[in-house]
């Protein structure tokens with residue numbers, strides 16, 4: 236019986252990608268899947284997990300990674316998990332290597348693909364800033380540890396189990412040397428990974444990229460970009476879609492002046508509908524699109540805005 240531990244990170248409680256990845260690793264083998272995290276990030280009631288361990292904030296805060304690592308190490312020594320998975324989020328990227336060092340095991344970071352067959356596990360991850368994809372063969376003793384890129388692995392079943400909940404209170408943290416002086420709410424734009432509608436711009440709209448915001452506002456959508464736009468300094472890297480950017484799964488992806496390079500398409504996973512607006516109907520993105528509009532992308536935005544206004548359409552509720 237395989238035992239799996241998933242660290243459910245802050246801010247991404249609905250993300251089932253770690254669960255999906257664990258299913259790919261254990262295949263048809265009997266397994267117990269446990270999730271660990273803070274109360275607000277965990278499911279309530281029955282869920283896909285067999286067991287949920289709640290970390291008590293009164294004992295260890297998430298920013299106190301030294302004590303959090305010690306807690307995870309203690310849990311591993313009691314439960315002996317075969318597989319331990321973290322998301323490749325800022326906290327996951329801090330915790331996973333610390334725990335790997337504490338347990339004296341290896342860690343594969345930023346995994347984007349899993350191939351488990353006949354007792355062999357091979358993992359895919361970008362290497363050399365995404366210039367090539369490395370295949371890593373797992374050897375030796377466990378636990379098998381990795382961080383996984385969010386939004387790559389998906390799980391759709393509605394199956395739920397009778398989840399057993401326990402709050403971890405026994406751990407006695409050491410004095411961490413961190414004193415919380417003040418907390419401030421971060422005012423941030425919506426993460427492109429969480430948006431159901433993305434208005435994405437590429438080289439074809441480079442010089443009028445700010446016009447995408449006009450359409451995004453009316454459609455209650457979020458603006459994203461290709462690397463061409465990001466490398467030109469017109470857009471921030473946090474909104475870049477693709478192999479060296481973020482992986483997104485919106486319901487609707489409007490690609491304005493984007494050619495659809497392999498590296499860009501790599502960042503589109505489970506997108507329901509792609510509308511491609513391009514002056515070149517033979518651009519690679521057009522072969523993936525549900526609808527292709529051949530023409531100038533800025534003209535498309537202007538005409539669409541006029542139509543939306545004429546028909547008094549309101550997208551405030553439907554799209555997010």
Ligand SMILES: Cc1cc2nc3c(=O)[nH]c(=O)nc-3n(C[C@H](O)[C@H](O)[C@H](O)COP(=O)(O)OP(=O)(O)OC[C@H]3O[C@@H](n4cnc5c(N)ncnc54)[C@H](O)[C@@H]3O)c2cc1C
Pocket residue numbers: 364365366367436437438439440460461462463464475476477478479480481491492493494495496497498499502512513514515518530531532533
């Ligand atoms: C290691 C590596 C990692 C990479 N990672 C990423 C990544 O994460 N994300 C990413 O996007 N790229 C990535 N790239 C870059 C990628 O190879 C392409 O160079 C990039 O995606 C091109 O962006 P683009 O399609 O927006 O621009 P372009 O290649 O300049 O294409 C512009 C498109 O707009 C069309 N067009 C021109 N004018 C108009 C107009 N007025 N109206 C409508 N359409 C118009 C053109 O026909 C063309 O199809 C990576 C490359 C490498 C080597």
